[in-house]
Amino acid sequence: MNSLKLTLAGALAGLTLAGCATTASVTGPTVVSYDHGALDTLLELGLEDKVLAIPQQGLPDYLADLGAKLPDAGSLKEPDQKLLADLQPGLVLMTGRQGAEAQVSAAKVAPVRDVTLATGDFREAVNANVINLASYYGLKETAGLKLGELWQHVGEQKAELADAGTVTVVTHNDGNFSLRSEPAVYELLALTPAIVPDSVAPVTRGERTFYPVNVETLAEMAPDTLLVVDRSAAIGAEPLPQQALQSALNDAGASTHVVVLNPGLWYLSGGGLQSVRLQVDEVVSALR
Structure with a gap:
């Protein structure tokens, strides 16, 4: 019986370690996001460790815990270009809110992706943005599952x-x-x-x-x-x-x-x- 308990404990420990290794082995760029929606998508996908800094000015309360841990990346209107140069992120996420000049400046430091939601069907625009972000990290399947959970929840609430x-x-x-x-x-x-x-x-x-x-x-x-x-x-x-x-x-x-x-x-x-x-x-x- 003791031998069986040890075997089961070892198996569970192995599964736990394997799970941790899988999470830690996710590859993809480090990020500074000037779009809070894109940021919370990364968080929901389990990618908090990829986020280097966060715009602190006017930070929504649901992101306050993350904001307390990370450097200030400026505001949504005025990104801190010096901080971007210091951090050297692998990717900067922006929208039209920052303006063309800020995007051009950031692009001198790292690739910039415009994550402005597409016009038209809102649900499809959200789907596209989530899947596109997940693709940087090989998490498209995970993103699909998360989206399925979200839309099921929305349907239940609508009822x-x-x-x-x-x-x-x-x-x-x-x-x-x-x-x-x-x-x-x-x-x-x-x-x-x-x-x-x-x-x-x-x-x-x-x-x-x-x-x-x-x-x-x-x-x-x-x-x-x-x-x-x-x-x-x-x-x-x-x-x-x-x-x-x-x-x-x-x-x-x-x-x-x-x-x-x-x-x-x-x-x-x-x-x-x-x-x-x-x-x-x-x-x-x-x-x-």
């Missing part, structure tokens, strides 16, 4: 919201509001938007188009739930006074429930294996 009513999403910026076409809300969870009045007209600034709205317009739309992505709070400016907005809508005759979403998660992140799940869960929690 909980059959009676959610109408939902409007807006971005708040320094007291101003604009309608936000949020794919996690309208594509993944297939929630019903409130009807937008014909008086709401688009405003174009550079390559971006906004649909500004005010409290009166939101009261006219009267969604059952108003979800607010607070850009001001995300960038460290004066946050939205939620109760003041709630009171203003009530005074205008709207029975709308106002929910301010996690600003860092929604304005500074998204599109990753962790962030998509977190966003879906937050919406479901708000609407239950």
Whole structure:
């Protein structure tokens, strides 16, 4: 019996060591990511040891533990080019948020990959980004399994919201509001938007188009739930006074429930294996 116990213990130890060796043997580039969604995908794939630094300014709270362990790589708007030169990562992940000049500078140090989500079908764009990142490390199969788990979870959560009513999403910026076409809300969870009045007209600034709205317009739309992505709070400016907005809508005759979403998660992140799940869960929690 003792011999059998020793044999089993040895076998289990061998499996444990083999598992560790497999994890440690994953090859691929070290990374500095200026896209939090891409970063949380790497973390979900078990690649934390490949991450050399993280942008600390405005870091979403769900990444705070990692941020406490790693050097500051600057901000999403202004990457620390000197740090990149010092660290010599194997790969730098960027998006249009950093701008062409920052990408050109970073490319002098290491290969730069633009991980901006493709336009069109949101789910397919997330799939493509996750698989592409995983391919650097020979983890495409693992990524496929993770994506399957994510979409199954989203489907289960979607089924909980059959009676959610109408939902409007807006971005708040320094007291101003604009309608936000949020794919996690309208594509993944297939929630019903409130009807937008014909008086709401688009405003174009550079390559971006906004649909500004005010409290009166939101009261006219009267969604059952108003979800607010607070850009001001995300960038460290004066946050939205939620109760003041709630009171203003009530005074205008709207029975709308106002929910301010996690600003860092929604304005500074998204599109990753962790962030998509977190966003879906937050919406479901708000609407239950």
